[in-house]
Amino acid sequence: MQNNEEGQKLVYMDHAATTYTDPEVVNAMVPYFTEYFGNPSSPYTIAKESEDAIEKAREKVANAINAKTDSVFFTSGGTESDNWAIKGVAFANKNKGNHIITTAIEHHAVLHPCEWLEKQGFDVTYLPVDKYGHVNVDDVRDAITDQTILITVMFANNEIGTIEPIKEIGKIARENGVYFHTDAVQAIGQVPVDVEDMNIDLLSLSGHKFYGPKGTGALYIKKGVKIDNFMHGGAQEKQRRAGTENVPGIVGLGEAIERVTSDIENHAKRMQALRDRLINGLLEIPKTHLCGHPTERLPNNVNIVFEYIEGESILLMLDSYSIAASTGSACTSASLEPSHVLVGCGLPHEIAHGSLRLSLGKENTEEDVDYVLSVVPNIIERLRSMSPMATK
Amino acid sequence: MAMYSKKVMDHFMNPRNVGEMENPDGVGEVGNPKCGDIMRMYLKIEDNIIQDAKFMTFGCGAAIASSSMATELIKGKTLEDAWDVSNKAVADALEGLPSIKMHCSVLAEEAIHKAINDYRQKQNLSLWGEKEEEKPE
Numbered sequence: 001m002q003n004n005e006e007g008q009k010l011v012y013m014d015h016a017a018t019t020y021t022d023p024e025v026v027n028a029m030v031p032y033f034t035e036y037f038g039n040p041s042s043p044y045t046i047a048k049e050s051e052d053a054i055e056k057a058r059e060k061v062a063n064a065i066n067a068k069t070d071s072v073f074f075t076s077g078g079t080e081s082d083n084w085a086i087k088g089v090a091f092a093n094k095n096k097g098n099h100i101i102t103t104a105i106e107h108h109a110v111l112h113p114c115e116w117l118e119k120q121g122f123d124v125t126y127l128p129v130d131k132y133g134h135v136n137v138d139d140v141r142d143a144i145t146d147q148t149i150l151i152t153v154m155f156a157n158n159e160i161g162t163i164e165p166i167k168e169i170g171k172i173a174r175e176n177g178v179y180f181h182t183d184a185v186q187a188i189g190q191v192p193v194d195v196e197d198m199n200i201d202l203l204s205l206s207g208h209k210f211y212g213p214k215g216t217g218a219l220y221i222k223k224g225v226k227i228d229n230f231m232h233g234g235a236q237e238k239q240r241r242a243g244t245e246n247v248p249g250i251v252g253l254g255e256a257i258e259r260v261t262s263d264i265e266n267h268a269k270r271m272q273a274l275r276d277r278l279i280n281g282l283l284e285i286p287k288t289h290l291c292g293h294p295t296e297r298l299p300n301n302v303n304i305v306f307e308y309i310e311g312e313s314i315l316l317m318l319d320s321y322s323i324a325a326s327t328g329s330a331c332t333s334a335s336l337e338p339s340h341v342l343v344g345c346g347l348p349h350e351i352a353h354g355s356l357r358l359s360l361g362k363e364n365t366e367e368d369v370d371y372v373l374s375v376v377p378n379i380i381e382r383l384r385s386m387s388p389m390a391t392k
Numbered sequence: 393m394a395m396y397s398k399k400v401m402d403h404f405m406n407p408r409n410v411g412e413m414e415n416p417d418g419v420g421e422v423g424n425p426k427c428g429d430i431m432r433m434y435l436k437i438e439d440n441i442i443q444d445a446k447f448m449t450f451g452c453g454a455a456i457a458s459s460s461m462a463t464e465l466i467k468g469k470t471l472e473d474a475w476d477v478s479n480k481a482v483a484d485a486l487e488g489l490p491s492i493k494m495h496c497s498v499l500a501e502e503a504i505h506k507a508i509n510d511y512r513q514k515q516n517l518s519l520w521g522e523k524e525e526e527k528p529e
């Protein structure tokens with residue numbers, strides 16, 4: 001990673017926002033820009049190279065989530081996969097019912113399609129979560145009606161890292177003959193994902209969250225699931241997703257997912273140790289709380305709220321120390337609303353204001369963690385010394 | 393995230409006049425209805441002139457920089473002139489704010505007004521209204 005003007009190494013702890021593309025992944029992609037640039041639909045030799053590369057990538061994605069190869073469809077990313085899954089299932093099954101169940105803390109790529117569907121005559125139940133961000137499995141069961149056609153619950157939350165009871169929800173969905181979709185964008189490469197074992201019918205993933213290229217993703221669709229197309233046009237992806245394939249992107253996605261899932265247990269163990277060191281260190285600062293579940297959370301996610309101060313100010317000061325992180329503060333959102341996830345966990349507005357998310361990645365070290373721990377307490381103290389809340 | 397001018401970053405990283413004030417002559421505390429932030433302004437006033445100003449702010453970078461700049465702009469001014477320091481003047485002095493952050497400078501203007509009126513109330517003087525024409529010449 002690069003250094004800033006003063007020579008301080010950039011300590012990037014915003015991997016939940018995006019990751020760098022692994023140089024090995026880039027290397028794997030390059031030939032498909034320049035050498036094997038053929039349109040996979042064309043009948044000549046270099047086009048065959050593109051087509052083969054896509055199928056190899058498809059196999060890698062399928063292996064990573066224990067899916068059948070022909071159930072994986074490439075998309076332009078997590079957002080498209082979520083939109084396709086939700087709108088596609090809703091419209092293909094509206095003769096069976098018009099009810100969808102989701103949670104209050106989904107990513108906007110799930111919430112906004114659900115809200116849009118409400119305008120098209122569908123009913124959506126937004127289940128609440130507990131203070132850790134967990135959805136209650138019994139609530140899911142109780143919300144099912146004879147009109148329910150889809151349950152969509154995220155695998156792990158992007159802000160607070162809480163991991164949802166996916167396997168149990170999948171089981172309930174299956175028992176009730178309802179399709180189950182999960183947005184696993186944050187989970188891939190962090191925790192094992194197995195669509196067979198976890199009763200998952202549809203699953204979204206996105207390349208740029210695991211050292212793959214941006215604008216790449218996939219939707220797993222279990223064989224037999226009734227779903228309409230989302231992109232209409234050419235006959236690509238077995239006539240399920242139109243548009244000339246992003247061949248280098250797909251190659252990169254395959255390469256990246258194979259790499260992050262090959263040694264997931266050791267990676268997770270290392271991340272978890274760094275995470276807990278960071279959490280324990282930060283919690284020593286007074287009037288500081290952990291958001292999300294203490295153990296059932298992504299191994300790379302730290303989310304802390306500091307009372308009396310505001311998150312954007314924290315980020316600006318961290319930036320001056322070359323530390324990149326994120327916040328759920330209202331002041332950083334275009335809508336000036338605090339994060340729906342923190343509010344969904346029951347945090348009052350003014351507490352959600354002081355949130356800091358640090359999401360770790362494979363290049364982070366113990367030195368990085370200790371550097372952050374050496375910087376943050378001073379920043380918090382400085383900002384609190386300016387805050388009218390702290391002195392009241 | 394909004395990108396700030398060098399001036400904003402300077403006033404954010406090295407805020408002027410931050411802190412509490414002992415026995416202020418006027419105090420104004422305002423909340424930002426948009427994002428929920430709070431700004432408190434303290435004034436020391438002698439012979440109708442603002443001798444000293446201090447602030448405490450719970451808010452974003454733009455809110456802290458606006459508070460800092462606002463205190464700088466009103467120090468040494470008569471109450472009338474200080475009252476006329478608009479949020480736009482604060483933002484201009486900061487070499488501009490991103491449009492989504494203009495409301496943070498409004499907080500500074502309101503805090504000045506509230507602190508001045510707090511002083512006037514304590515002096516048994518009539519309160520000034522938000523509109524120009526209501527201010528006595």
Ligand SMILES: Cc1ncc(COP(=O)(O)O)c(C=O)c1O
Nearest residue numbers: 077078079107109158185186206
């Ligand atoms: C949980 C979750 N879902 C969906 C997305 C959207 O993915 P993409 O950026 O690939 O469209 C993100 C990333 O921001 C995410 O964290």
Ligand code: FES
Nearest residue numbers: 331427451452496
């Ligand atoms: S104070 Fe909240 S956006 Fe500036």
